[in-house]
Amino acid sequence: MAKKVIDYAKLVIPGGQATPAPPVGTALGPKGVNIMEFVKAFNAKTQDQPGVLIPVELTVYADRSFTFITKTPPASYLIKRAAKLDKGSAEPHTVKVAQLTKAQVQEIAELKMVDLNAHTVEAAMRIIAGTARAMGITVES
Amino acid sequence: MSETHYYELEIDCPQFSHELLTSVLQDIGFSGFIPKNDHLLTYIHQLKWTPTQADRLSAFLSTLTETGVLPELHWRIHAADGTDWVNRWRRALGAVHAGEHFVIVPPGVDYTPQPEEITLNIEPRMAFGTGDHATTRMALALLEPHAESAERVLDLGCGNGVLLLGALLKGAKQGIGIDNEEESFQESRENLESHGLQERAEIIHGDALHFSLDSIFDLIVANILYLPILEGLPNWTVHASENSCLILTGIEANEGRSRLDELTRELGWKVEREMIEQEWFAARYFLRRP
Numbered sequence: 127m128a129k130k131v132i133d134y135a136k137l138v139i140p141g142g143q144a145t146p147a148p149p150v151g152t153a154l155g156p157k158g159v160n161i162m163e164f165v166k167a168f169n170a171k172t173q174d175q176p177g178v179l180i181p182v183e184l185t186v187y188a189d190r191s192f193t194f195i196t197k198t199p200p201a202s203y204l205i206k207r208a209a210k211l212d213k214g215s216a217e218p219h220t221v222k223v224a225q226l227t228k229a230q231v232q233e234i235a236e237l238k239m240v241d242l243n244a245h246t247v248e249a250a251m252r253i254i255a256g257t258a259r260a261m262g263i264t265v266e267s
Numbered sequence: 268m269s270e271t272h273y274y275e276l277e278i279d280c281p282q283f284s285h286e287l288l289t290s291v292l293q294d295i296g297f298s299g300f301i302p303k304n305d306h307l308l309t310y311i312h313q314l315k316w317t318p319t320q321a322d323r324l325s326a327f328l329s330t331l332t333e334t335g336v337l338p339e340l341h342w343r344i345h346a347a348d349g350t351d352w353v354n355r356w357r358r359a360l361g362a363v364h365a366g367e368h369f370v371i372v373p374p375g376v377d378y379t380p381q382p383e384e385i386t387l388n389i390e391p392r393m394a395f396g397t398g399d400h401a402t403t404r405m406a407l408a409l410l411e412p413h414a415e416s417a418e419r420v421l422d423l424g425c426g427n428g429v430l431l432l433g434a435l436l437k438g439a440k441q442g443i444g445i446d447n448e449e450e451s452f453q454e455s456r457e458n459l460e461s462h463g464l465q466e467r468a469e470i471i472h473g474d475a476l477h478f479s480l481d482s483i484f485d486l487i488v489a490n491i492l493y494l495p496i497l498e499g500l501p502n503w504t505v506h507a508s509e510n511s512c513l514i515l516t517g518i519e520a521n522e523g524r525s526r527l528d529e530l531t532r533e534l535g536w537k538v539e540r541e542m543i544e545q546e547w548f549a550a551r552y553f554l555r556r557p
Contacts, residue, residue, distance in 0.1 A: 138289050138300035142492070145450075146353045146393055148273045148310035149299045155352025162353065162400050170519050173492045179289050181302075202290030213294040217326065243283040256336030257287040260327055 130188040133157050138200065141172030141180045158190045172196060179203050201238045205258050208234060223262045231255050231265055272313045273298075275347040278328075279306050280340050287336065295323050310347055356399070357391035363398040366408035369433055371398030385436045387429060389458060393450040395426035395490070402490050402516040405542045405549035407433045410488055413512045413551075414439045417486035420468075421445075421506060423475040423499060424491035424517075428455030434486060435464050442468040443482075445475040475499065480506055488514040493522055497530060504534045507554050516549035524548070 135153050144150055146161045154161050164184070172180055181197040198204075206213070209224035235242075235250035244250035255265045276297065280288065285302045289309075292300070296315040301308040311320070324342070331337045354373070362378040363371045371387045372378045380386050391397040398404065410430065414420070415438035422431040425444030428451075435442055444455050452472040459465045471478070475491070476499035484506050489496055496515055507513065513536055518524065520543045531538065536552035543549075 136302050138285070138302060140293070140299065144299070147298060147312075148275070148347050149301045149308065151350075151352040152275075152310070152348060153301050155350065155355065158356075160399060161356060162395065162397060166395070166400055166402070166517070167519075170492050170517070170522075173494045179293055179300075200289045201286040202288065206290060238286060241283065241286050243281075253283075253287070253336055256334035257331065259334050260287075260330035260336065261291055 129191070131185055132188050133186040135159075135184040135186065136181070137184070138179050138181045139168070141175035141178045142169050143177055144168045154184070157186050159184070159186055159192050160190070164192065164194070168194065168196075175199075198237065201234055201242065201254060202257060202261065204234045204237070205254065205261060205263065209258070209263050211263070217262070221262055222264050225264045225266060226255075226258055227266045231258070272349075273310045273347040274313055274316050274344050276309050276311065276324075276342060276344045277306055278309075278340055278342040280337065281305070284331075284337050284340075287331065291327050292324070295320050295327075316344070351392075353393070353397065354391045357397045360399055363404070365398065365404035365433075366411040368437075369407045369411065371403075371429065373397070385433070387432055387436070388461065389427060389429055389432075392427065392454055394446075394448065394454040395424075395451070396429035397427070398429065401544040401547045402549060403429055405544055405547065406430050406488055406490050406514055406516050409514045409516075409540065409542065409549055409551045410434050410486065410512075411437060413486055417512070419443075419482055419484045420486045420488070421480075421484040421503070423487070423489040423503065424451075424495070425455050425470065425475075426451050426490070428458045428470065430488045430490065431455070431468055432458055432462055432464065434488070435467055436462065439486060440467065443471060443480065443484075444468065445471045445473060445478060447472070447474055477502060482506065483508045483511075485511045486514075487511060489517070491517045493518045493524075493527070497526055500530055500534060504536070504554070509554055509556060511554045513552040513554070514549065515552070516547065518548045520546045520548045522548075 144165045184192050184194040186192045208230040231254050235254050239250045242250050297309040297311045328340050332339050361376050368385050414434040417439035420434040420439045420442035422444040425446045431442045431444045455470045535556040537555045540551045
């Protein structure tokens with residue numbers, strides 16, 4: 127028989143580097159989830175993506191056991207990866223740190239269209255390009 | 268007592284914008300996120316929250332507004348709920364037994380040890396090794412029969428030092444623990460001292476995979492993860508000699524272990540015992556060079 131689901135939780139945390147500090151403890155403690163068990167299992171599953179932000183969705187069952195699934199990293203991470211940056215610009219207005227091609231913007235837009243709530247690829251591309259600019263990354267026009 | 272010293276940042280924003288904000292907030296120093304329908308919660312250690320970081324946050328949010336990607340976003344920052352959930356969870360479990368004679372007892376839990384039992388008084392904090400994880404218990408069980416005769420123990424990724432402590436209390440003469448996390452470094456040192464073992468062991472704050480020590484160890488334990496184990500094992504083997512005992516865990520039981528089997532064979536480690544508990548794998552090896 128399927129186990130009874132009592133709760134859900136969503137988190138976005140760095141792959142391979144989760145700790146019981148907030149937000150993990152904050153989100154899972156009140157639900158009665160064994161925090162250390164989750165941390166070890168999540169880090170094991172994401173150890174090949176150290177430091178990469180990974181959205182994770184937990185299902186908590188009546189016996190306090192849990193399962194979780196991981197999703198693709200957020201668009202802002204994909205922008206940084208496409209631009210081969212560790213970090214965005216500390217002063218995005220004045221200091222431009224990289225440039226993306228239109229094809230790169232389109233690729234991220236297509237992958238993330240649904241998550242961005244965009245109805246067309248063009249709309250998603252505008253969001254990606256605007257976010258890139260806010261990170262100090264220019265987009266080829 | 269451990270207290271959490273975190274600030275909680277709450278940004279009012281539409282759900283899709285989490286995709287855009289999270290990675291940049293991570294650069295600023297925020298550690299992780301709880302996405303909600305109409306806002307985003309994130310956390311930063313109070314020492315990392317400086318005026319510079321606040322300026323970066325404001326600059327980023329206002330640029331997003333100027334480029335027309337998002338409406339003006341309002342945010343608030345305040346002290347995060349300081350409840351120590353790890354401690355609360357662990358205490359509810361009471362004393363935890365591992366192997367034949369080990370008992371891990373958190374403060375505040377009454378426990379009268381039986382004759383021959385070895386008590387590890389460990390306060391559950393941020394570092395790994397509270398005893399509520401199957402890998403900690405399996406590693407203690409596997410090291411127990413070999414600790415008494417060990418001259419030198421090496422604990423890789425020592426967390427709060429629970430395995431090193433267990434080995435020393437069981438009779439191992441000296442030991443070294445290595446961990447790159449600040450919390451683990453602090454907690455393992457405090458645990459050595461509270462058990463009166465600081466003369467017999469030291470903790471190194473550093474890389475547990477690539478290090479060079481001027482000693483050979485006859486008992487080596489590593490409760491980390493599969494990929495770091497594969498990366499560290501060749502160097503660990505340099506610090507072992509014929510008949511050294513190696514205990515590995517932190518590996519998910521359903522993970523294919525062919526690379527581990529291959530590597531241990533190549534380096535001369537013969538597997539002697541394997542265990543599986545709650546979907547986690549642990550094994551004990553001995554070095555038998557051809």
